[in-house]
Amino acid sequence: xxxxxxxLQAALLVALAPLFSGTIxxxxxxxxxxxxxxxxxxxxxxxxLFRKESILSTDASWLARATPYVVLGxxxxxxxxxxxxxxxxxxxxxxxxxxxxxxxxLVRVLHALAALEAGTTxxxxxxxxxxxxxxxxxxxxxxxxxxxxxxxxxTDLARISxxxxxxxxxxLSPSHLLALSAMWLVVISESGRVPVDNPATHLELTMIHEGxxxxxxxxxxxxxxWAATVRQMVLFTLVVNLFLPWGIxxxxxxxxxxxxxxxxxxxxxxxxxxVALGESLTAKLRLFRxxxxxxxxxxxxLLALTSNSLLRG
Amino acid sequence: xSFPLGExxxxxxxxxxxxxxxxxxxxxxxxxRRVAGAILGYAWNSRALAAIAAVVASSTGERHIxxxxxxxxxxxxxxxxxxxxxxxxxxxxxxxAESFVGATTAMLLCGVLVVIGFTQTRALFGASRTILAxxxxxxxxxxxxxxxxxxxxxxxLAQVVGLVLIENAxxxxxxxxxxxxxxxxxxxxxxxxxxxxxxxxxFVARIEESFDSADTSLLTSxxx
Numbered sequence: 001x002x003x004x005x006x007x008l009q010a011a012l013l014v015a016l017a018p019l020f021s022g023t024i025x026x027x028x029x030x031x032x033x034x035x036x037x038x039x040x041x042x043x044x045x046x047x048x049l050f051r052k053e054s055i056l057s058t059d060a061s062w063l064a065r066a067t068p069y070v071v072l073g074x075x076x077x078x079x080x081x082x083x084x085x086x087x088x089x090x091x092x093x094x095x096x097x098x099x100x101x102x103x104x105x106l107v108r109v110l111h112a113l114a115a116l117e118a119g120t121t122x123x124x125x126x127x128x129x130x131x132x133x134x135x136x137x138x139x140x141x142x143x144x145x146x147x148x149x150x151x152x153x154x155t156d157l158a159r160i161s162x163x164x165x166x167x168x169x170x171x172l173s174p175s176h177l178l179a180l181s182a183m184w185l186v187v188i189s190e191s192g193r194v195p196v197d198n199p200a201t202h203l204e205l206t207m208i209h210e211g212x213x214x215x216x217x218x219x220x221x222x223x224x225x226w227a228a229t230v231r232q233m234v235l236f237t238l239v240v241n242l243f244l245p246w247g248i249x250x251x252x253x254x255x256x257x258x259x260x261x262x263x264x265x266x267x268x269x270x271x272x273x274x275v276a277l278g279e280s281l282t283a284k285l286r287l288f289r290x291x292x293x294x295x296x297x298x299x300x301x302l303l304a305l306t307s308n309s310l311l312r313g
Numbered sequence: 314x315s316f317p318l319g320e321x322x323x324x325x326x327x328x329x330x331x332x333x334x335x336x337x338x339x340x341x342x343x344x345x346r347r348v349a350g351a352i353l354g355y356a357w358n359s360r361a362l363a364a365i366a367a368v369v370a371s372s373t374g375e376r377h378i379x380x381x382x383x384x385x386x387x388x389x390x391x392x393x394x395x396x397x398x399x400x401x402x403x404x405x406x407x408x409x410a411e412s413f414v415g416a417t418t419a420m421l422l423c424g425v426l427v428v429i430g431f432t433q434t435r436a437l438f439g440a441s442r443t444i445l446a447x448x449x450x451x452x453x454x455x456x457x458x459x460x461x462x463x464x465x466x467x468x469x470l471a472q473v474v475g476l477v478l479i480e481n482a483x484x485x486x487x488x489x490x491x492x493x494x495x496x497x498x499x500x501x502x503x504x505x506x507x508x509x510x511x512x513x514x515x516f517v518a519r520i521e522e523s524f525d526s527a528d529t530s531l532l533t534s535x536x537x
Contacts, residue, residue, distance in 0.1 A: 172326035174333030174447055181337060292416045296344060299420045300337075303427055310431040310450065 002090040009084035017233035018042035027276035046222050054218030057118035067114040068223035074103045075227040082234050083241050085260040086249045087162035097145050097155040108134050115212035126211025136294035141186045143301035147179040147308050165245040178304035180243045185297035191232035195285040240267040324372045332451045335361040339455045343462045351474045352397045359389035362481050377496040388503050393510050400514035412465050423458050430454030448489035456482035469517040469527040
C-alpha cells in the first residue's frame with residue numbers, strides 16, 4: 001500500500017513536471033501581453049523530440065550515449081522519496097536529504113562531462129560555468145534544509161515534512177524564514193531560471209543549461225529536457241512540502257490524500273506565479289554577479305542555522 | 314482588546330516571523346549596490362518594525378503603543394523613505410553606492426556580525442522567556458549591520474540609510490525590553506529622526522554641490 005503510494009507520488013511528479021514548466025511559460029507570456037504557447041506545449045515538444053533521430057558527434061564516446069539515461073534515472077530516483085502527498089515514504093530507506101543532494105551532484109557532473117564530450121566551445125564554457133555555480137549553490141541547499149532537519153532530528157525528507165507540519169506554529173520563526181529565502185534563491189539557480197540562467201534563450205553567450213545540451217538531439221535531448229523538468233519539479237516540491245507543508249496528508253486516508261493533492265497543486269501554482277512574476281520583473285544577472293546572488297543564499301542559510309540554535313529561548 | 318488573529322496565530326510566533334522579516338530587510342539593505350535598493354530595504358525594515366509594535370500593542374492592550382506603531386508606519390515606513398528617495402533622485406546618488414569592501418566580503422562580514430550579535434546578547438542578557446524573546450538579539454544584530462553599512466559605504470546617502478537602520482534597531486530593542494517607552498519620548502524620537510534625515514538629505518545635496526560627488530572619502534582633502 002505505502003509502496004504503491006510512493007510510486008504514485010513519483011509518477012505524479014514525473015508526469016506533471018512538463019506541465020509545471022509549461023504553466024510558468026504560459027503565465028510569463030500572459031504577463032508580457034502575449035498569447036503564448038498552451039500549458040501542455042512541453043509534452044508536444046517532448047513527443048516531437050522522441051520521434052526524431054538522435055545524432056551524436058563521431059568523437060563522442062559511450063559516455064555521451066549513456067548520460068541522458070543516467071541523468072533521467074537519477075532524477076526519477078530522487079522523485080521516489082520526495083514527500084508529495086503523504087508525509088511518510090516507503091522508499092525513504094533508499095535516500096534522504098544527503099542522497100538527494102548527491103544524486104543532483106551526479107547529474108551535474110555527468111552533464112558537464114557530456115558537454116565536454118563533443119569538444120565544442122559552447123559546451124565547455126557552459127560546463128565550467130555550471131560547475132562553478134553548483135559549487136556555490138550546493139552548500140546553501142544543504143544548510144537551509146539542515147535547519148529543518150535539526151528540528152526534526154532526521155535527514156529523512158518525509159520525516160522533516162511531517163515534523164514541520166506537526167509543529168503548528170514552528171514555521172513562524174526567523175530561522176525558518178531565513179532558510180526559506182535561502183532555499184528559494186538556490187532553487188531558482190538550480191532550475192536554471194532568471195536571474196541566473198535564462199530558460200528562454202538559445203545560442204547566447206550567457207547560457208548555461210542550453211549550452212550543455214547543445215550537442216544533443218532527438219531522443220537524447222528529449223530525455224535530458226524531461227529530466228531537467230523533473231528536477232525543477234522536485235526542487236519546487238521540496239520548497240513547498242518541507243517549508244510550507246500545509247495540507248500534506250499525515251494519514252494515508254483517501255480524504256487526506258485528496259486534500260493533499262489539491263494543496264500541492266495550489267502551492268505549486270502559487271510558486272509558478274511567483275517565478276513568472278520574478279522572471280518578468282528582473283533582468284538576468286551578469287555572470288560575475290551570480291556568485292554574489294548565491295553568496296547571499298549561503299549567508300541566509302548560515303544565519304538560519306545559527307539563529308535556529310541561538311534564538312531558541 | 315484581543316489580537317484578532319490570536320485564534321490561529323499565537324502572538325509570539327507572529328512576532329518571531331516579523332522579527333525575521335526585520336533582519337532580512339536590514340540585510341538586503343546593506344547588500345544592495347544601489348542606494349535606491351538600500352532605501353527600499355529600509356522601508357520594509359520600518360514596516361516590519363511597525364507591525365511588531367502593532368502586535369505588541371494588541372497583546373498588551375496599551376493604547377500608546379498603537380499610536381507609536383501608527384507613527385512609526387507613517388514616518389519611517391513612508392515619509393523618511395520618500396525624503397531619502399527624493400534626495401537620491403535629485404543628486405547623482407542614483408549611481409552605484411560604492412563600498413570599500415566587495416559584495417561577497419560584505420555579506421560574510423554581515424553574517425559574522427549577526428552571529429556576534431546573537432551570541433553576545435545571549436551572553437549578556439541570558440535567554441529570555443517573553444513573547445519578544447527573539448527581538449533583542451535581532452535588534453542588536455541589526456544595529457551592528459547598520460553600523461557596518463555606515464562605515465563600509467562611500468556614498469553619503471548610503472551612510473544615512475545605515476544610521477536610520479541603527480535607529481530602527483534601537484526602537485526594536487526598546488520595545489522588546491520595556492514594551493514601549495512613554496508616548497512623549499517616542500514622539501520626540503520620531504521627530505528627531507525626521508528632522509535628522511531632512512537635514513542629512515540637505516547636507517548630502519550640499520556635499521554634491523560643492524564636490525561634484527557624494528563620496529565622503531573625498532572630504533578628507535579639506536584638511537589640507
